[in-house]
Amino acid sequence: MNRHRRALLQGLTAAAALPFVGFEAAAATNLKISHQFPGGTATEGDFRDRLCRRFATELEKRSGGALGATVYPGSSLMKTNAQFSAMRKGALDMSLVPLSYAGGEVPEVNIGLMPGVVTSYEQGTSWKTAEVGKALSDILADKGVILVSWIWQAGGTASRGKALIEPEDAKGMKVRGGSREMDMVLKQAGAAVLSLPSNEIYAAMQTGALDAAMTSSTSLISFRLEEVAKQLTTGRGKTYWFMFEPLMISRSIFEALPKDQQQLVMTVGAEMEKFALDAAKGDDEAVAKVYEKAGGKANDMSAATVAKWQAIARDTAWKDYAAKNDNCARILKLVEKTL
Incomplete structure (x- = not known):
């Protein structure tokens, strides 16, 4: 891993644990979040859509309106299979999509829907801090995508x-x-x-x-x-x-955000993981x-x-x-x- 890549990933880990500071004065930023699932509300419907809406609400609330997001359900913004590639190019800000859909261009991500490698939620959840999770995060970052929320579904x-x-x-x-x-x-x-x-x-x-x-x-x-x-x-x-279906952000879009907003994205993303786990088990x-x-x-x-x-x-x-x-x-x- 090169020095720049290591510094970025270490910064992301540290950012999620830090308290918030005042937001930098800048024009309000609105992130576009695309997904393929049916739309609903923050309290009703497919939990993946609800997660995206909750994420957007928390961004706006905690940033005082400096950072927000708009959710585009049902592949209404772009076709499902185009989302990952669009994030890599910076043409799409964020997406919640099965990672294995990108296996054709990044073969390593097929591990996200590899039969038999995950047999429990506990095991899947452990990946985030295990060596395998760090390796997967490194590869994705090198490809232009950053993991925001780790979401597993049976x-x-x-x-x-x-x-x-x-x-x-x-x-x-x-x-x-x-x-x-x-x-x-x-x-x-x-x-x-x-x-x-x-x-x-x-x-x-x-x-x-x-x-x-x-x-x-x-x-x-x-x-x-x-x-x-x-x-x-x-x-x-x-x-x-088990399917790995994370919320992700384009690295180029992420790095263009002020540091306090980067911190907010990663912190709120981590907080969404318990909601996702409980909802997946419930479903x-x-x-x-x-x-x-x-x-x-x-x-x-x-x-x-x-x-x-x-x-x-x-x-x-x-x-x-x-x-x-x-x-x-x-x-x-x-x-x-x-x-």
Whole structure:
């Protein structure tokens, strides 16, 4: 890591722990936050949208109006898959997006939806201060993106017909896995895979292009998939599917802010993490009730089932990821220290 990069990251860590000082006199700044999820309010709707709105409110309140943000839900500002690249270029200020969506341009970030590497919220949360989290933060900063809020979500599977629980259930099904690595596991289990953002799952299942889709518990609720899928495999209790979906800011935009505003962004971002954790766990439970109320069936996974999927992942996705480059191999080794 070069000297400038080390200084920046050390500064971010220190800033989050410091008390606020008076804000520098400057014209008011309004950050644009883009995400793909349904819009709501600060108290109602998809928790990822609520988190962004709460974040924006706190920025404005604590800065005395010097720094604020506008939230653009439902990919209304720009298309989902364009967000990460736009942040890198400074064309988008902030986004809350599944990090693995950027795996095509930054292969290291596929660790954010690598099947089997995270099996509990506690383990995922520990990444932020562990070696793996520091390595991932360094890579993203070098690519022009800074992590503001660390958000993990467990995921489940919605199926139109038969439930997708065990690996053998996947044979012959058309499934959306959500990442290249998850797709590799599904293919090994005998499924055909389709790649698309979570906000396009409903239409694909409605037309029969998909038999099943893996996504976060929150998306399973927010996108009303219970209307087109009657079998649910939940992410509560035991699961091998966790998604890293952080709130991020463009590094160039961040570095253009006064130091006190940089401090505020990082501090408020860290404070949002408990809200996200509680909300994600709540949705893991709530999603089962939603599907059962709609006449569907909710299925949970056993530890033995999770171990089966994890074994397939080790032999396919994990090996493929480690072979991508030296950074990927190093990150996977650091992940294994947390298992």
